Amino acid sequence: MSEAATMTGNPIVTPTRSPAFEARLKKRYAAERRFKALGLGAVGFSLLVLVFLLGTMIWNGLGGFQRTVFDVPVSFEGMGLTVMQTDNEGAAIRALQSQGLPEIVSFAAEKTLGEAGAAQINSEAWREVASAIIADPSVVQRGGTFALPTTDRFSTAYLGEGQAALQPLARELEAQGHVRRAFDFGFLSRADATDAQLVGIWGALVGSFYTMIVTLLLAFPIGVLAALYLEEYAPRNRWTDIIEVSINNLAAVPSIIFGLLGLAVFLTLFPTLRSAPVIGGMTLALMTMPVIVISGRNAIKAVPPSIRDGALAVGASPVQVVFHHVLPLALPGILTGTIIGMARALGETAPLLLIGMRAFVSTPPTGFTDNATVLPMQIYLWSDQVTRGFVERTSAAIIVLLVFLLLMNGLAIYLRNRFEKKW
Amino acid sequence: ACGSGGGSTSNLAVRAVGSSTVYPFATVVSELFSRNHPDLPAPLIESTGTGGGIALFCAGDGAQTPSIANASRRMKVSEFETCQANGVTDIIEVQIGMDGVVMAAAKNGITLNLTPEMVYRALAANPYGQPQTARNWNDVDPSLPALPILVYGPPTTSGTRDSFNELILMAGCDTNADMKALKDSDEDRHKQVCTEVRSDGAYVDQGEQDNLIVQKIESNPNAVGVFGYSYMEENLDRVRGVPMGGVEPTYDNIASFAYPGARAMFIYVKKSHIDAIPGLREFLATWAESWGRGGPLAQIGLVVNPDDVMARSNSAITELRTLTAADFQ
């Protein structure tokens, strides 16, 4: 207290009201405004890029949900078509084929579109008619007007691109009102094909779904448990350091190397499961797990020790402390890591190249062990297709992937917001 | 509990792996096959690259190994030997057709009249063993425009690049007598001098993304692209072929070898699988039905085999003639 006397010598002008302070304050406020503007700019920039990307994707991709069709009235009178009563749609379609349905359709098309036009009917168009008949056999009596897909080349020409030869025909048929773009519901229910007019995204979507399920079921629990172990129980020793380093390192390993691992380990163990979602999921899980562990550990670290003390002091065991208190409080942070990791896994192609998922799979998979491909792989394959019709389809597939991503993230974000707590 | 060994839940099906160049044709054949044989399981076509495909193919003779390897080049002796060593002894080689390698520019872009020699001198890392100095096309040949050399092409790892090396660069290189002589004295050196491409930006590796090359040359009128013929055919409204030695890269010119840029594509089939894998025989038959002139494969850019090769391919399928080491001489 003796030093107190020495410092009360100067007059009572507090330094926080001096002109120097005020001048400095101006600068500080300028810095504050700059800083805030920088932050806003950063967010704004990112959002702008996002909007640009989404905008161009949607702009390019919306057309991919449509296809070019001819409106052709078909009558089946006197053709003697009978519809087989069976659950097996394939058999029923074959029965109609053998009764000459394709010829009936092309005849009807010729009548409406002329010979040149009829040549541009997609060779599989009659199947649409067949499906309509099987769905409602009374069509055979009534006849009807069907929207028949065109050939891929005609479709491109109709859009004013591709080979010049078909464009006059397209203009002409358009003038007659026979051709139009129609929403292609089948795009969402079919699988891969070689004709852009006939492809669908469903197969890849289901493949991605199965793959992500496997990834999530493996990576999330393993990641969370490993994070808990490392953060809460692991003794601080060399062994823990090894685990920690290898987890951090796995997050840095290029994804293709996980593909090599999947090839060398999983496919050696399960040789019959090449191209199957379960192997893809396992491989991606190895890649996703470190991300979940790392973000999970940060989230767990952020739970204040006083919460643990409180629980321990009422006699909770370390396991109870962790599962009753730490884990629920850390969950939002863990979910952030999960979102990021799963988003990456959903968009990943490189490791899947090596375990057989860059494949032409024309029927949607029905289980975890069926042959399958995934959305990004489908996008990648389509983006390199020769025919022009695939350009729009690729963009449409990207939109589907994004919607899938949004749904997945939406769920996680919902959960994250629900569990977010302050202390 | 389901089975040992081959007990996957699906039935045995044809499985074809390999080249991404063959992949689009194989998928079309697979689709045709499924349409014509709805009761047989659909073939699985996988794009792994030729090397990866042959490695899988040669891994063994079991029912889980692929029955077919798609290749955009011929099997190498070393690969054949691996096959033999792994018990894959009876291999049928079928040439399904040819892939054209073309050079093209934007429709309203640069006009070039090239020869393989000019291409070689413009793109080689060390033309004829000398340092590369050309920056503009007219540095290579005064008849060419004074525009910077900019070529987008496939990476060394792709089959298209391999054909480009072999059919255009090598040909251009061998116009020089010293190089021809070098070929006999030091084959490796010759190959390097003749096929190594400059990496200073004049030649841009564009991954295996032919559509992107098309887009890039479309937006850059001074650029030239190297890609498969089918891509040019599909994009004729945007790009224009670069004549080579005065010959335009048209279908007929490629099929007749007048345009120096066509090379064979193969499928390799395990004879032992023909009876064991349901549908394999029919699948091969579908190939044969599709690869002809005017067939569905030609429509998507396959350059059809010359008649004699066609006959040989047909007989390979019907007679199931297998490869021997002698075939590689």
Added chain:
Amino acid sequence: MSSVIPLLLAIGLGLAGWLVARGRAWRFRREAPGGKIPSLPIYHAWYAGLWIGLPMLAFAALWRGISGNLVLQHVLSSPDAGALPAFGLRRDAILDEARAVAMGLADRALIPEAQPLVEPFREAMALYNWIGVVVALLLGLVGAAWAFTRLKPNFGARSRIENGVLVVLFVASTVAILTTLGIFGTLVFETVRFFGMVSPVDFLLGTHWGPDPMSMTPDPARYGSIPLFWGTIFIGAIIAMIVAIPLGLMSAIYLTQYASPQARKWIKPALEILAGVPTVVYGYFAALTVAPAVRDFGIAIGISNASSESALAAGMVMGIMIIPLVSSLADDSISAVPQAMRDGSLAMGATTNETIRRVLIPAALPGIVAGVMLAISRAIGETMIVVMAAGAAANLTANPFEAMTTVTFQIVAMLTGEASLESPATLSAFALGLVLFMITLALNVIALRVVKRFREAYE
């Protein structure tokens, strides 16, 4: 179907044990002096349930593995099997067909010889299913007997269960080590083969990269990996980070400190979409929008050899892609800093940005660093953007306007290309992978040391 039965049995029996044990524990409790037993009834329940269920499940898995062979032996010993070819693929195919039909996966056999074997397969499967069920039941009973002899009023069921949980946690953490070893094992064998063809010295110190994948005789002078590693670092760790760290960090700061909670709730997930946009999309964005702009800019500032494939374009787009990695993780760590820290600083008269820069960021540093590390890793692993926007030319240059390539792109190209898997170029992919793996490992060891030293705890 046959694998469902043991599963249901295991769950059912386990559940029964669970319920019985719980009931018994409640009785113990009521009878115990003071109405207290060391472990809650629920732990008794789990102890019994797991002792019953787990052995059954383990057996079911094992049985699934071996019963197929047993069935096969059984069928082969049946008289119908006499007509089979002695060995070879055809024989396997016939057996497979017959099995598939017997399991109901196909209506009829495509191979006629398989048809007579269907019935023997059916019988054998039924037989072995029964055996499996009976053995599983026995195992369950043994487990139950063991568990119930041990469940006494003063039995420490909780600590048994918790020890089990700890073992599970520990095993989960070793998955990472197994993966690391797996990767190492996968890479090292082929790498050794490669180094038999190209000496490690040439590979590690050479400055020219241009292998010929179609050649079987490597020219060591064309296998210098330095340009690849330089490109990887330049694009992924330098340019991308120059974009991503400021943008990501500033976004996180803005969202946690300035934006209203409502805005944050929407903007944060919106940014996370950026991380999930397929890389093909970024690739096209980089190649067709950014790269030409970068080239024009380069030419405008007088860099004559600015190429339309540039490290800068690829790095920038990659940076945008990984903004959310940085921002999300930084956001979480910043908002985890206790409010008291913020209050303390604000009460000193600090402005918000001073509080952020001097108090919050240092306290949140470990989380921010973790986010940055993840972001760098993702950038290094990215290939699509690199090939589309930076070309694939292995240039050793510091000029960001030139084309460059990365290790990872080369690995992908080599492994999925047309070259033979035996060729030195393909094998070089394994060597590249291994070296990259070792480098990141070394970096992580260093990072661990650094974080350990600088970790700031705030309670």
Added chain:
Amino acid sequence: MVTTETLSADTPHAQELGEPKMRATDVSVFYGDKKAIDNVSIDIRTEHVTAFIGPSGCGKSTFLRTLNRMNDTIGSARVEGVIELDGEDIYHSGMDVVQLRARVGMVFQKPNPFPKSIYENIAYGPRIHGLAEGKTEMDAIVERSLRRAGLWEEVKDRLEDSGTALSGGQQQRLCIARAIAVDPEVILMDEPCSALDPIATAKIEELIDELRGRYAIVIVTHSMQQAARVSQRTAFFHLGNLVEYGHTSDIFTNPREKRTQDYITGRYG
């Protein structure tokens, strides 16, 4: 309840004392819809140490935080009424919050040192406000502040250790030292001694006494003894109301209100 007039004209010598340093007029504070402070008016003078007492949850901390606008950081908090510092309305839009908080320092109920070194904890305020030029000056400020807070002897050898590694009481004294370091005009202390032992408490009380007259000091405390020892004016809060405000000696010996009397004698809560 007492009226505004009663509270501001608290002594016969009100005129002699000049203007109060801070004056709150009809201040109410809401958390969302919940009223936590109801219509409080009070004067705070440099000449006095003012103590806020009252049962837990009555709003002492809440009111204290309105005085340097720390409640701005609580989203749901809303203030009505007028609070003036040297005659300026601190809730006026022209008021500079940063400067306000530099002038009105605060010490919190729970010690909250920054996870930095002890030195940096103290140097933080002077540094952001640019109060020291050069290392020597800063060293002097740090030492002086730590001495005044009675912590210097204990930590002088480990200024580079983290502030969070100190014991609870040491941490709180560190926070007081930190607040003093920027030489504020008013110091608000929210139970600054609740984690301190008697010796440290005595030190702080001495310090408060020493600072009185130069700075206006407001202290929230639960200890009647402490209030009686250190303060000249005492305000008694109850359920958000300011029940009584006046000379400490009056409040403790001769409270006007029944509630005050009851509280002081420990008869209700």
Added chain:
Amino acid sequence: MVTTETLSADTPHAQELGEPKMRATDVSVFYGDKKAIDNVSIDIRTEHVTAFIGPSGCGKSTFLRTLNRMNDTIGSARVEGVIELDGEDIYHSGMDVVQLRARVGMVFQKPNPFPKSIYENIAYGPRIHGLAEGKTEMDAIVERSLRRAGLWEEVKDRLEDSGTALSGGQQQRLCIARAIAVDPEVILMDEPCSALDPIATAKIEELIDELRGRYAIVIVTHSMQQAARVSQRTAFFHLGNLVEYGHTSDIFTNPREKRTQDYITGRYG
């Protein structure tokens, strides 16, 4: 310093009192290399409330935490010596730490409610120990605990609100209620009242008095008055040493040691 003998045989009736609830013998505690507690021996009896006093940083909290092994959570902390609960060594490997902590409850210096509802804060302990069958029993436990902690009236209408939304004092009382809810045998309190107003403090003190005889209670406090009011035995710590331990009345009126005398009369720190 005093010897072990002196401390355990503290009264003439030592024999009559039977065995102590807890007994520490030659306990030293280290943080890394730093000795924070030096060779302390002490008995804790159910019949008494034991108060630990001493200047800030002297190791009161440290020693308290050794009694229910809460210092296990601090990586660098290491304990030497023997601590027995009912004659069992609590640092013996056969000791179940969880059960130990259920028997030796603790209330911390800084309130640390769980970020859960008030109800869940209290119900947590009884639930993990299975002390209640059904909702009604749990409700009863929650109400009883809150009442004993003097918090019931304030929170009974908002049991579903988060425990962290309470004021500091309310939070601390919540933590006390939480500790009581599991009916421990020993309750360790680390300055439980440092954030409480006199009324709440009085309530807690009443509660402590009520619980005495049934539970052994140890309380760390900075308030001599509080120590004098609530405790029957007082231990004075200084610089990690147990300087004096004995009847509270003796310690306060007639300390044997000079240092104790000086501390009590506020003469050093």
